[in-house]
Amino acid sequence: MNRAAPWIFVAPAALLIAVLIVYPTFWTIRLSVYGGQGFNFTNFVGFDNFRRLLTADPNFLDLSQFPPRGAVINNILWLVVYTPLVLAVGVVIAVLADKVRYETIVKSVIFLPMAISATAAGIIWLLVYSVDPNIGLLNAVLSVIVRGFQPISWTGSVDLINPAIIVAAVWINAGFVMVIVSAALKGIPVEVLEAARVDGASGPQIFARIQVPLLVPTLSVVAVTMIIYVIKMFDLIFVMGGQNGGPLGAARVIAFTQYVETFNNGRAGYGSAVAVIMLLIVIPIMALNIRRFRAGAQS
C-alpha cells in the first residue's frame, strides 16, 4: 500500500490529463493523416496533408515570393517583433514607474487592459484604426497633425495589418510584463544599488549593468510565456482581421489556419495536420521551460 499511495494521489490529475489532453492529442495526430470532410477516419492520405501544407498552400507557407508570406511567416514575425517589443515596453515602464511617487496609479492604468478580454480589446483597436476619421482615433489625430493627410486603412492593408494587431497585443500584455518585472525590481537588494551609486555609477549604467542582469531569470520566464502566447495567437486576429484573417488572409497565423481549416472549411484532417505542426513547434519551448524549472529547483 505504501507504494500505491503516491499513484492514488496522482490518479485524479492523471485521469483528467489522460482524458482531456493525452487522448485528444493522439486522436489529433491520427486524424492528421486522413483527408476529406469532417471528423472521420475513412480517407487515409498518409503525409499528404503535411506535404500540401508546407509546399502547396500559399496561405500557410509561401516561399515562392520575396518577402515570403503565409501563416508560418506571420508567426515568425510575431515572434521576432512582438516578443522583444512587449518585453521592452514592460521593462521600461516598470523601471520608470519605480522612480515616481504615483507608481501605483501608473501601474494600475497600464495593467488595466489585462482585465479586458481579447475580443473587447480587439474591437476597441478596430475603432481606433477605423478609416473614418470621425470614428478612428489614429486617423483623426494624424489628420490634425499632418496637413493633407489621407486616412489610412490600417487593418485593410496587407502590409499594415500585422503591425497594427501587434501593437494591440503589446497594449494588452505590456501590463503583465510590467507587473512581473516590477516585482523582480523590488526584489533587488537596495544595498547593491547604493553600493553602485557610491562607486559613482550613473542611472543608465545602473540599469544596464546591475538591474538588467539581475532581471534576466525573470525576463526569460516572461519571454517564454509571451512566446507561447504568440504560438497560440488566435482571438485578436479573428476579431481584428475577420473570418478571412485579414485582407488576402494576410494576418493568418498557424492557430488561425487550424481553426479555419477544421471548422470553417470542415477539413478536420487538414486542420489536425496544422495542429500537429503547432505541437512540434511548442515541444522544444516547453522542454526548455521545464529544464529551467528543474535547474531553478536544484539551485
Added chain:
Amino acid sequence: MLAGNPRRSMFSVLAIALVVTLVATACQSTGTPQGSGSPSGNTSGKRTITVIAQWGGGERDAFQKVIDAFTAKTGVAVNYEQSRSLEALVRTRVAGGNAPDIVFYSRPGPIAEWAKAGLLVPLDEPVGKEILDPKALDAALGKSSQDLGRVNGSLYGFLFKADSKSTFWYKPASLQAIGGTVPKTWDDLIALANKYKAAGKTPFGSGGKDGWVLTDWFENILARVATPKVYNDLHVTHKVAWTDPSVKKALTLFAQIFGTPGYFPGGGQGVIGTAFTEGIGQAFGKTPTAEMFYEGGFVGSIIATDVNKDLKAGTDYDFFTFPTIDTTYGSPITGGGDLAIMFKDTPEGRALMQYIVTKDAADIYAATGNGTPSKLVDASKIPNDLARKLHDQVASASVFLFDGSDLAPSALGGDYEFTALQDLVTHPGDVDRIAQGLENFAKTAY
C-alpha cells in the same frame, strides 16, 4: 503520512471513485434534452427545440415573429441561437454529439455535404409518411426552391428566405442632383460613375473586408457574360475551369471596376479594409462618402434598422437591377437565401418544419419586409413598395441563379475565393495569375 494508514488510503480511493462517478453522471445529464428554462413559459411538457441561423438585428426580429406565432399555435418553445460563424458552430456541435434541431443556412454546398454524411433528416421519405406533405410543399415552393435542398434525389432542405442579390442601391436625390438616370447597361453604369467622379464624388461604396461581398459582385458579372450552365458548372461541379474565357472575362470586368482610381473610397485598399455594414454606411450613413452600394435585397432592411433610421425607402434610398452587360445573356437575377434543414427528427422539430411552409408563416414573414420564396404570399401583406419591388424582382426573374460561392465547397467558396478576389481588388492587373490560383485551388477542393 496517510500512506502509513491503509484504512485511510482505502477511504481516499473510495472518495475519488465517488467524485469521478459524480462528475461522469453530471456530464451525462447535460447531454439529455432539457425542457426547462424556456423563455416563453412552455408548460405543455413539450421539448424546447434549438434553432440556429445567421440572422441578427432586424432579420432576427422578423424570424422571431414567425417563431412566436408557431409557439402560440403549437405550444412548442423555440430556443433561437444566432451565429455569424454558423458552419463552425454547427460542425462543432455535430462532432460533439449535440446537434441543433433545425438550422437555417445559406450555403447549399455544405448542406449537401452534411446530407451525404447522413447527418440530416430526409424530408420526403418514406412515401406516404413524409415529414412534409409533397402537395403542400409544391403549393408553397417552386421547383428551384426545393431543388437547392435536394441531394441524390432526396429532399433534405428547402428555401425559406430568398433574397435577390442583383440589387444596386442608390440615392434617387443624389442621382437627380447630378442629372443622371438609372443605368440599364454596364456602359451606363460606368458613364454614371464617371459623372459622379467628375463632380468630385465617389460613386461606389463597398465592404470587401467581408469576402462574400466581392464574390457577389463577381457572380453578377459572370451571370451576365456566361450561360447559366457555365455559371453553375463553375461553382457546383467545377466542370468549367476558372481559366475559362468567360470566367476570365468576368474577372477582368471585376478588376476594371475595382481597379479604377476614384471609384471607391480609399481605392482597393479602402474596399478590403471596409466591412459589409460599414460599406452600407459609406453610401447611406449619416456622413456618407459614396453614392451607390451594390449588395443584396437585404441591404434595404439593414439601412432601415441599423444604418440610418432617418432615411425613407423609395425617396432616400432605392435600388435598380444590376445592369445588363451583354444582351445575349440578358439580366439574370442572382440570389441567396437560407435553407431550412433538420438534424434531429422529433415531433417538435417536424412541427416547425411543417409550419414554416404554411401560408400563415409566409404571410407573417413577408409582412416584416423580408423576402420569401413562398408562392402563397398575399402581396397585400408586404408592408411597403420597396419590399414589393424586391418580391416582384425575384418572382418575375426569367433566370434565377443561386449565389455561386455558396454552391461551391466551403474551402473554395467560403475561404479561398474571398482572399483571391481581395487580391484582385488590390492587384487589378493580375487577372491571369489570380484565375490560375483559383483553378489550382479548385482542383483540390472538389
